[in-house]
Amino acid sequence: MEQKLFIYNTITRKKEEFTPLNPPFVGIYVCGPTVYGEPHLGHARPAITFDVLYRYLVYRGNKVRYVRNITDVGHLEDDTEQGEDKIEKKARLEQLEPMEVVQFYTDSYHASMDKLNVHKPSIEPRASGHIIEQLQLIDKIYENGFAYEVNGSVYFDVEAYSKKYHYGKLSGRVLDDLYANTRELDGQSEKKNSFDFALWKKAMPEHIMRWPSRWSEGFPGWHLECSVMSTKYLGEEFDIHGGGMDLIFPHHECEIAQSIAASGKEAVHYWIHNNMITINGQKMGKSLGNFITLNELFSGKHAVLTKAYSPMTVRFFILQAHYRSTLDFSNEALNAAEKGFERLIEAYNNIDKIKPSETSTININNLQTKCIDALNDDLNTPVVIASLFEAVKNINAALNGSEKFDKESIIACKKIFNDFIFNVLGFIPETSSHVNKLLSDLVELLLNERMQAKKRKDFEASDHIRSKLVSLGIEIKDTKDGFEWKLKN
């Protein structure tokens, strides 16, 4: 595995060769969910994208520490005094303790991630568990002169920072434009400039989530937790920081500013951002209310869904697009993914049925090279999948006898499929719904009756059995010497 891995670094806007700071170790930090709502299709994208990156790095022999946080502190809706903590709002709505809400949605997120076969991160830190560290970081930034205190709240002084450093380097934002463009906010802001951001907010009396500090009883600002938790577990400098593109500004921009303001060092070497999932060409998002939760997707219970889609279908759907492109949701696209995934797995299962020949008409090593090249080119999973489908053709051709595999090729093919489909892309074969013995015996009984009917050319009876079974959701395949069947999911 000598080939170089190139990934697109948002901060340089170029594909760059990936070189870990301390090979073979690699540190990755990915922004996880804010757990105040059901995980939706949008959450699946970064989870799966970075899961594949993690898996591929491991495949390449790296030792990866993967940190993905849970944001459970809740942040201000906006910077005005009327701003309301999201988690608190939800808690009041549902008459629950904030941490009860957090727990519920964290569990839900974990359950969905497990279904999608997303690896658990090595560390999953919570913002609420790192208040002390966040306060320490505020102190450092304050001591270094890049923060100011007003009425018990502490704000990051972007103007002071930008005199010494470049604020906006990640998002391409220009401070002068920010002066001109920031929205007018209601009320008297405590901030010197509208683009300053909160490091610590004094809690209003009704604010439930609060912690004591030298500044006030309050809670940390939104960008702080990631700066703190990433450096705590990965070091002051680490390899990769990932997340959705919508986090580039202000979230990640502010993280950079905080790290540099505190330590003078740029913490992150490679910034990687996945694009959004759209629905009817529009971003799927909480605020637009056009999102589909993962549970709805898995169960088919949502107005826009014509049916349920399995977790692996969703995973396949996501990986069939490049992570930096927008991906448009539609039933048609999901159905295509479902069919395609089935075909891929079917071919994998059929590799064992190939009868080895003396010689091989297939060069299977090309396949591995293609897959690796594609992944090395900024994690191009759609090309990996396309390459695997070329192999699917070869496998089917071998079963028909129009191509030949020798013994080594069969073994190699199986290994490549294993490596890429399961280990790197992270699919798991989905065993069709659990079938118990009784059901199985009953179906076979009926199908045997049908076979008898066919033998005596009583097609009326055989077709009757078939149509009844099909209408019950049983898929029947007639074969040369009998039948096969399975439950339609």
Next chain:
RNA sequence: GGUCUCUUGGCCGAGUGGCUAGGCGCCGGUCUGCAAAACCGAAGACUCCGGUUCGAAUCCGGAAGAGACCUCCA
């Protein structure tokens, strides 16, 4: 309004200055008592207008359309 991105066949989606992406669908075929399933095969594309080039869907400029960020958001 500012910054940025995108526009590929019926749908979803890769990609490269000249060489088939791939999946699904549709059509045709094999199989079948008929179907279904499976497999095979074919058709079909690069928003528009200029420019650079021997040659551009791919590079440059312009137009139109769409989207993202600028506010919590994966």
